[in-house]
Amino acid sequence: MSLDNHWFSECYAPGGSAFSLKIVKKLHQVQSPFQKIEVYETETFGNLMVIDGATMVSTRENFFYHEMMSHPILYTHPAPKRVLIIGGGDCGTLREVLRHPEVETVQQVDIDEEVTKAALKYFPELCESNNDPRAELLFDDGIKWLAEAEKGSYDVIIVDGTDPVGPGEGLFNEAFYNSCLRALTNEGILGQQTETPLYHMKLLNEVHGAMRSSGFKRIQTHTFPQPIYPSGWWAATMAFKGSNELPIRTDDIANKPFECEYYNLEIHRAALALPEFMRRQLVI
């Protein structure tokens, strides 16, 4: 990460690339027991949250990520009533999940309450549903939470975690996926942010392999734009506990009772179409 008078830059060394935003001023900084959280006011992207030097969310473009982490999985599950979000401390994913009237309960378990405190102050629009009676915000390690979760507790688990380093590292291995499998109902689906295929095909294959080894029957990756993350292009992966094909609920999407900025049925279908290099490299 580098910061001159007017620019915030995230330099992603493994990719040999960097992303910069012109900043007006720094608004906030806190070192929690888990990570360093910063918030900047930018000239053109609204506010920007950074965790341990990595861009996390900005006012202007977070809809790509929050919509594509929530709506594809929820419109694929036949009846997503009980949802768990691991991570998601900025509450953007929570807001999207709560737009679904069929969802009855959402538990959000983020390890770091300082992220949510910063979101409440600098991204209030992402926190607008936090007081929904269906929502429960908890602060704990998601790895521990799922290791202790009752069997069959959730229809959908969304892992909206940081990169596989620091507190987020243990969210990308077979032991964690075993816990997720047990905590899901028989037709349950696990969804996880799985980095960028442009730089991380090795990790993506490892995730697919670990999900499969832990007993998930089908694994499906979809991609979407993610302007402020390394490469600007991101992926999420769904793992299905049941072997039945779950059709996309096209009628429910056509009649969805809320507006999106990015997501619709065509985008959902297109996101599942994988580019040739991924088809060649992904061990399906």
Ligand code: SAM
């Ligand atoms: N939603 C954001 C976006 O729009 O791109 C990015 C993800 S969110 C900020 C990542 C969250 O994962 C952080 O709030 C972090 O505290 C949380 N996290 C990391 N490791 C965790 C763990 N082991 N258990 C629970 N939450 C964790």
